[in-house]
Amino acid sequence: MPSRIGRVGNEALGEGDGVFDRQFEALTSFVPLSWQARLFRDYFMHGRAPDAIDIPTGLGKTAVMALWLIARANGAALPRRLVYVVDRRAVVDQASDFAYTLRERLDAQAAYLKAGLNLDERSLPISTLRGQYADNKEWLEDPSVPAIIVGTVDMVGSRMLFEGYGVSRRMRPYQAALLGTDALIVLDEAHLVPPFERLIEAITRGSGEFGPRDPQDANMVPALRLMSLSATGRHRGGTVFKLQGHLRGSPGNRGDVEDDIVRRRLAAEKVLTLIPKGTQWLDEALAAHAWTLSEKGAAPIRCLVFSNSRDIAQKARKRIKQLEREERARNANLRELDTELLIGARRVRERQSVTAEWLNSKGFVAGSEVERTSPAFLFATSAGEVGIDLDADHIVCDLVAWERLVQRFGRVNRRGGRRAKILIIDEGPPSPKKAGAPTLEETRQTERYFALRRLLNELPEHGSDSRFASPEALRLLRARADAEPALDATMKAATTPEPLRPALTRAVLDAWAMTSLETHTGRPDDVAPWLRGWVEQDPQTTIVWRRHLPVRNGPPITPAEIESYFEAAPPHLTEHLSAETFVVAQWLQERLAALLGKLAAGQEDEIAATCEEDLDGSETLSSNSEIAFALSQSGRLIERFSLGDFAIPKQDKERRRALDRRLNKLADAILIVDARVGGINQGLLDSDSWTYAETADGTDPWMASLNEQGVDRQPLTIGFRVRVVATNGRRLRRAWGERYRLALEWDADGVPSRILIVDKRQGDSANEEDRSTSCNYQRLSEHQSWTEVKARKLGERLGLCPELIGALALAARLHDEGKRSRRWQRAFRAPPGEELYAKTKGPIDFALLDGYRHEFGSLSWVQKDEAFVCLPEALKDLVLHLVAAHHGQARPVISTSGCEDAPSSLLQERARHVALRFARLQRRWGPWGLAWLESLLRAADQQASRDNDNEQGAACA
Numbered sequence: 029m030p031s032r033i034g035r036v037g038n039e040a041l042g043e044g045d046g047v048f049d050r051q052f053e054a055l056t057s058f059v060p061l062s063w064q065a066r067l068f069r070d071y072f073m074h075g076r077a078p079d080a081i082d083i084p085t086g087l088g089k090t091a092v093m094a095l096w097l098i099a100r101a102n103g104a105a106l107p108r109r110l111v112y113v114v115d116r117r118a119v120v121d122q123a124s125d126f127a128y129t130l131r132e133r134l135d136a137q138a139a140y141l142k143a144g145l146n147l148d149e150r151s152l153p154i155s156t157l158r159g160q161y162a163d164n165k166e167w168l169e170d171p172s173v174p175a176i177i178v179g180t181v182d183m184v185g186s187r188m189l190f191e192g193y194g195v196s197r198r199m200r201p202y203q204a205a206l207l208g209t210d211a212l213i214v215l216d217e218a219h220l221v222p223p224f225e226r227l228i229e230a231i232t233r234g235s236g237e238f239g240p241r242d243p244q245d246a247n248m249v250p251a252l253r254l255m256s257l258s259a260t261g262r263h264r265g266g267t268v269f270k271l272q273g274h275l276r277g278s279p280g281n282r283g284d285v286e287d288d289i290v291r292r293r294l295a296a297e298k299v300l301t302l303i304p305k306g307t308q309w310l311d312e313a314l315a316a317h318a319w320t321l322s323e324k325g326a327a328p329i330r331c332l333v334f335s336n337s338r339d340i341a342q343k344a345r346k347r348i349k350q351l352e353r354e355e356r357a358r359n360a361n362l363r364e365l366d367t368e369l370l371i372g373a374r375r376v377r378e379r380q381s382v383t384a385e386w387l388n389s390k391g392f393v394a395g396s397e398v399e400r401t402s403p404a405f406l407f408a409t410s411a412g413e414v415g416i417d418l419d420a421d422h423i424v425c426d427l428v429a430w431e432r433l434v435q436r437f438g439r440v441n442r443r444g445g446r447r448a449k450i451l452i453i454d455e456g457p458p459s460p461k462k463a464g465a466p467t468l469e470e471t472r473q474t475e476r477y478f479a480l481r482r483l484l485n486e487l488p489e490h491g492s493d494s495r496f497a498s499p500e501a502l503r504l505l506r507a508r509a510d511a512e513p514a515l516d517a518t519m520k521a522a523t524t525p526e527p528l529r530p531a532l533t534r535a536v537l538d539a540w541a542m543t544s545l546e547t548h549t550g551r552p553d554d555v556a557p558w559l560r561g562w563v564e565q566d567p568q569t570t571i572v573w574r575r576h577l578p579v580r581n582g583p584p585i586t587p588a589e590i591e592s593y594f595e596a597a598p599p600h601l602t603e604h605l606s607a608e609t610f611v612v613a614q615w616l617q618e619r620l621a622a623l624l625g626k627l628a629a630g631q632e633d634e635i636a637a638t639c640e641e642d643l644d645g646s647e648t649l650s651s652n653s654e655i656a657f658a659l660s661q662s663g664r665l666i667e668r669f670s671l672g673d674f675a676i677p678k679q680d681k682e683r684r685r686a687l688d689r690r691l692n693k694l695a696d697a698i699l700i701v702d703a704r705v706g707g708i709n710q711g712l713l714d715s716d717s718w719t720y721a722e723t724a725d726g727t728d729p730w731m732a733s734l735n736e737q738g739v740d741r742q743p744l745t746i747g748f749r750v751r752v753v754a755t756n757g758r759r760l761r762r763a764w765g766e767r768y769r770l771a772l773e774w775d776a777d778g779v780p781s782r783i784l785i786v787d788k789r790q791g792d793s794a795n796e797e798d799r800s801t802s803c804n805y806q807r808l809s810e811h812q813s814w815t816e817v818k819a820r821k822l823g824e825r826l827g828l829c830p831e832l833i834g835a836l837a838l839a840a841r842l843h844d845e846g847k848r849s850r851r852w853q854r855a856f857r858a859p860p861g862e863e864l865y866a867k868t869k870g871p872i873d874f875a876l877l878d879g880y881r882h883e884f885g886s887l888s889w890v891q892k893d894e895a896f897v898c899l900p901e902a903l904k905d906l907v908l909h910l911v912a913a914h915h916g917q918a919r920p921v922i923s924t925s926g927c928e929d930a931p932s933s934l935l936q937e938r939a940r941h942v943a944l945r946f947a948r949l950q951r952r953w954g955p956w957g958l959a960w961l962e963s964l965l966r967a968a969d970q971q972a973s974r975d976n977d978n979e980q981g982a983a984c985a
Contacts, residue, residue, distance in 0.1 A: 048098065054138040055094045055130050063271055063284040064088065068095045071269070075105035077212060079266030080256040084499035085438030086293050086394070087271075089257050090126045092214055093176060097130060097152075100174050101144035107253055109167065109211040112178045115220040115414060122417050123216070124156045127176045145174050146825060152176065157183035169974075171206060171960075171967055172825035181224045184213075185559040188231075190540040190955070193661045196595070197543045198916025204541075205963040208956035210250030217414045218256035219431050223529040223561035228254045230532050237534050239954040248828060249957040271503070294500040296444035298437060301494045302427075302484060305455045310426060311340050313453045315347035318405055318424045321449060324355050325362050328400035330391055332418065333407045334425035334436050338371045341407040345369060348405055363402035366390055369712075370408040375605035377722075378711025387418070394419035394442045412439065422449045429476065430483060430522040437497050450497055452484075472525075479521035486515065527561030541955040544919040546664075554696070566608040567695035571713075572599045573703045573721035576750040576784060579654045580772040587665045589770060595663055596768035596786040597748050599698055600724050607713060612699060613691040618715040619707040620655065620674040627651065627671075635704050635718070649704060651675060656701040658694055667693050725750040749787045764789060765801055766871035801870035805859065806976045808847055811866035814975060816841040818968035826964075835903045836961075838895055839910040840968050846885025851877065851926055867976055880926025883918070886911050887938060888929050902952075909945050909958075910965045920946040 048068060052060040060068075063083065071077055072095050083089050096110050112123050131152040134141060142148070150173070153166035157179030167175040177184070186193045188207040190200050208231070218225050231238055232254050240246040271290070272283030285291055305313050318331050333348075335341045345367050356362050368386045391398030392406055394417040412418055413435040419442040427433075433452075441448035458473045460466045466474070486505060487495035495501075509516040539551035578585050578593040607615075626635055627649060635649065649655075651672040658667040667690055676683045709717040724746050748767065767788040771780035819840035823833035844866050846852065855877035858865040890896055890911055896904065912918035920943035924935040950958050 051098050051101075051138060051141065052094060055097065055133050055141075056091065057133070058088075058091075060091075061088060061284070061287045061290060063269075063290075064091055064095060066272075066284070067092070067269060068099065072096060072099035072106060073102065073104050075099075077106070077253060077255045078269040079254070080218070080258065081269045082258055083269075083271060084294060084503055085435070086296075086442040086499065087290060089216070090123055092255070092257070093123075093127055094130055096212065097134070097145075097174065098141070101141040103144060107210045107212040107250060108171070108173065109175045109177060109206060110214060111184060111207060111211050112176065112214045112216065113181055113184050113224075114178070114216050115181050123178045124154070127154045127178060130176075147173055154178075157187070168202060168206060169967065169971065170822070171210070171963055172822050177207070181221050181559055182556075185224055185227070186555050189537070189555050189558065190543055190959075191555045194599070195662075196916075197546075197662060200543045201541070201913075201916060201919060201959040202963050202966055205956060205959035208252055209960045211252055213252065213254045214257060215254065216257045217435070218258050219523075220414065221560060222526040223557075224559050225254070225256055226529060227532060227558055228252070234532075238532075238537060238956065240952065240957050241954075242952070245953060245957070248832060249953065249960055250826075252956075292444035293442070294498065294503070296441045296498050297447045298441055298450055298497045299447065299490050299494050300437075300450040300452065300484070300487065300497040302452050302454050302481075305453050309343075310335070310453065310455060311343035311347055314340070314344045314424050314426070315351060317451050317453065318344075318422075319348055319351045321422050321424065321451070322365070322403035322405075325352055325365055325403055327403060329403050329422060330400065330420045331403065331405050332392075332412070332420040332423045332425075332436075332439055333405055334412065334423065334428075335407070335409060336426055336428055338373060338409055340426075341369060341371055341409055345405070345407045365402050366404040368404075368406055370406055370412040372409065372411050373605065373607040373611070373713065375603070375708065375711040377602045380602075392418055392420060417442070419443065420448075421446065422451070424451045424453070426453050427455065427477070427480060429524040430480060430519060431524060433480075434502060437502070438499070475521055479518050482518050483522045486518075527563045529561040530557050532558060537955050538950065541950065541959070542919055544917050544921050566610065568606050569609045569612040569694045569696070570599075570698045571605045571607070571612060572603045572698060572700045573705070573708065573723050574700055574725050575703045575723040576725050576752070577654065577657065577700070577702055578770055578784065580770075582773060585654075585770075590657060590665050590668070591659075591663055592768060593770055593784075593786065594657070594659060594700070596788075597725055597750055598663070599700065600746055603724050605708070605711065605713070609692075609695045611713065612694055613688075615707060615713050615715055616656070616669075616691070616699070616701070616705075617674060619705050620669075620671055622715075623649070623655075623705065624651065624671055624675055635706075649702075653702075655705060656699055658697045658699050660697060666697050747789050750784065751787070752782060752784050754782060765803065765869060767801075769871065801856070801872065802867040802973065802977050803869065804867065804976050805865055805869065806867035808844060808864040808866040811972055811976065812841050812844055814972035815843065815965075815968050818971045819965060822964050822968055831903065832961075835899065835907050836910070836964055836968075838893075838899075839890075839907045839914075839965050842890045842893055842896070842907075843886060843911050843914050843965060843969060844882060845889035846882030846887075848889070849880065849882065849885050849928070851880055851928065852882050852885070855880070867973065878926040879923050881915075881917060881923050883912050883915055884922050884924065884939070884942070885927050885929060887942075905945050905949060906961065909942075909949050910962060912942050913946075913962045914965050914969055916966075918942050918946055920944075 048065065049060055052058070052064070052068075067078075067081070081089060081092070090112075093110060093112065096106055099106055100108070112127070114123060131154055135151055145152070153169060153173065153175035155164050155167040155175070155177050157177065167177045182193060184207060187195060187200070187203040190204045192200050192203050195203060213228050215221070215225055215228070232252050235246065235251065240249055271285060273285045285294060303313075303317065308316065314333050314335060318333050319325070321327070321331055322329050333341070333344055335344060348365075348367065352362070352365055366386075368383060368390075370383060370387075374383070387393055387406070388396070389398065390404040390406075391400060392404070396419070406412070406418075406420070410432065413432055418439040420440050423436060423440045425436055428436075437450060440450060457477045458470060460470050483505075484495060486508075487497055488501055490496050505515075506519075509519045535550060536552065539548050540555075542548055542551070545551075576597075578590050623635065649671065652670055654668055654670045656669040657665065658669075660666055669690075673687060673690075676687060703721045703723050706718050706721055707713060707715055708721045709719055725748070749764065752772065764787040766785060768786040770784040771782075772784055773780070773782035775781045816837050820833060820837045823836050828836070847866055848864055853864065855873045856865070856868045857870060857873070858868050887908060890908060896907060899907065909918060912922055917923075922939055922942050924932070924939050927935055930938070946958075952958075953961065
């Protein structure tokens with residue numbers, strides 16, 4: 029009789045009864061492979077996960093999402109959130125695509141599983157923190173239900189450490205809480221980022237240092253877990269899950285490889301040949317051998333051309349186009365070949381609309397049935413090595429570190445059934461850059477080169493000058509290395525060494541957790557060393573083009589106005605183009621010099637047209653025009669540039685050095701430039717391009733064009749619009765509400781006559797004030813009552829003890845008492861009368877508000893409440909902190925401005941207690957534990973606000 033290890037509805041889930049197979053197939057449309065069933069049966073269904081999964085590429089490691097989901101639905105004690113972390117910002121987020129497939133099939137084919145997931149009628153929340161999708165914030169809506177989050181090391185790691193890239197300080201503790209607790213971190217291609225893997229290990233194993241000190245408190249805060257995935261055979265120790273059996277074993281002991289799919293993919297024929305570069309340049313050699321594989325353009329192959337540099341990739345592409353032209357001169361019937369680049373430094377919008385579409389249409393996505401009549405060449409850097417299910421007929425590449433070669437081998441003949449060629453161009457051992465003794469790094473590179481040559485020679489022979497590089501050959505090589513110390517040493521020498529990294533200490537984490545402090549002497553400015561180690565790499569800058577900038581001809585725009593404007597209209601993921609800072613600085617100087625030249629020559633009409641219609645009265649460009657703003661990742665203004673800053677005579681070396689110092693500040697910054705700067709062509713930087721740079725601020729085609737590309741699982745929407753209007757300008761439909769306004773011109777009476785307005789979509793929140801404006805008014809008592817109900821349900825679903833549930837519900841009932849202030853009611857334009865409102869239609873009068881924080885104003889009301897007075901001191905501390913922190917303040921400081929319920933000295937004393945209370949609670953609960961408790965009230969508050977937005981939703985349409 030099979031053992032019963034779970035139950036959904038009337039179906040029992042156990043060994044041998046087929047229920048798991050049916051549920052897996054319902055979610056994925058595939059029958060589970062043997063290793064997937066074994067992982068589910070032996071680990072997931074018992075609430076456990078191995079420390080690492082070492083499975084060759086192409087064998088369905090992404091399916092761990094489905095295994096986790098089925099196990100959760102069947103009552104397994106696994107974390108509620110699965111965080112799938114990838115290292116590369118791939119063109120196509122295939123992990124996200126798989127997650128959306130699970131959600132769609134869960135709704136349509138396996139709705140019976142939803143009861144076990146507490147989803148009710150809702151769909152499974154899925155959010156992506158990097159890639160073709162923008163973060164839809166679904167993962168933040170309800171901490172008590174399962175969710176899948178897909179993100180890069182940088183996006184997930186920075187958020188976990190309270191330093192989220194592109195996240196406001198007030199939202200950082202909320203996001204850190206939901207990534208640092210109750211989450212299973214699945215780290216794909218873990219060998220690429222060992223420092224991040226070690227960081228998560230330290231967090232998961234250091235619960236005593238980073239979590240609650242008291243065991244009872246620790247039982248209340250759900251734990252963080254880590255499971256590493258790798259296809260290279262490198263693992264971190266602990267429990268490692270691997271395929272059982274091998275293709276050359278006895279028939280009775282083949283284990284997981286008995287699956288037909290596994291057997292075919294492990295045995296996929298890949299013939300590797302090492303070719304000396306000779307006297308050619310590398311780009312010429314890559315192009316020449318790829319051209320030969322295509323039989324001079326006659327064979328309709330799909331060929332991947334990998335190189336270690338963007339410059340080489342671009343040159344190789346140009347070279348193969350030249351070879352095509354030369355051959356066409358001899359053969360007029362030659363079909364036109366297709367080429368594309370898959371490199372970094374391309375704007376996300378074009379990365380999806382151009383590159384991803386090309387990959388699908390040309391048959392480069394695994395499983396594609398596209399029939400080709402002419403060759404197609406994809407020129408890629410490391411951007412194409414991981415995170416994307418590429419599949420080509422052949423590969424031509426340069427010689428790189430072993431772990432990267434293994435990844436490249438996995439991008440050809442992924443499904444088996446063909447014979448693929450892998451041609452590696454060998455440039456020989458690296459030459460010293462200077463005369464004399466080589467540097468330590470040059471010595472290491474030379475050692476790595478010879479180790480690579482030795483390791484490749486250990487692969488099975490195929491003829492006199494080639495080797496087999498099938499997944500099975502690589503797997504057996506790894507198995508040999510485990511048993512042979514000499515071979516293991518060679519493999520390690522051929523692999524990129526782990527970079528040094530700083531240790532995570534409680535002191536550093538506490539400093540990062542003080543998110544309401546703009547600066548802190550103990551807070552490192554950059555979390556990158558903790559995520560990627562101390563590595564030598566050029567700093568990056570992100571460029572965003574905008575149609576509307578906060579500029580005017582009148583009084584200068586203040587830094588506070590600039591920061592407020594870009595907080596209201598934040599850079600959207602799809603606008604980002606990232607490149608090395610020195611490249612961006614050079615590009616900016618070349619573009620602005622060209623603009624100045626056209627202005628000086630009276631050629632304003634030749635500057636890139638910005639739209640079919642005019643710029644709504646945008647400022648005419650002149651040498652004094654502000655043309656770009658540099659912001660930190662947190663939105664702080666770093667630099668502002670005008671056209672005149674770049675009009676420097678060649679002999680004025682002092683001004684040139686001063687400009688260079690300012691341009692150096694672009695490192696790790698976001699540079700927002702006027703769309704008329706242009707300089708972008710098909711999403712790539714092009715100093716000679718005068719093509720208009722399409723922008724996201726206020727143009728619907730930006731969203732529509734991307735959604736037309738098939739991004740329908742998570743429609744891309746910009747949560748704001750920007751417009752320039754006269755004082756009597758038309759108001760938008762009720763689906764939009766005003767978020768921010770900036771006066772650009774005034775009439776003779778000092779009344780603004782021209783205004784730059786940022787409107788927000790209802791339900792979108794760029795800052796915490798947005799949550800208090802809605803398309804529906806709501807009374808204060810009703811909102812707090814709704815929030816209390818939401819908070820109590822959250823606590824019950826999470827299994828909190830009755831005392832904590834009571835404290836959370838009390839904080840929810842009193843959290844907005846500070847909105848009783850007449851200042852707040854007037855600033856948020858509440859309807860006149862005696863009624864007090866928690867939600868209004870705005871717009872907010874920030875001048876009248878004068879910095880007043882209603883959370884701070886709520887504290888005096890909370891302390892007068894009868895139920896609060898009866899609480900133990902420890903719970904009083906928690907309730908007061910949850911109220912003070914429910915908009916991300918009080919960590920540890922909060923402003924006393926605008927509060928009028930006590931003399932200034934008493935207000936300062938109250939603020940001091942806020943800071944001390946934070947310190948006490950963080951010491952008790954740990955940084956993530958306290959942030960998690962805060963997140964419960966914040967989630968309840970947001971759920972109640974959304975319910976109010978959705979009430980009479982037709983009125984908001």
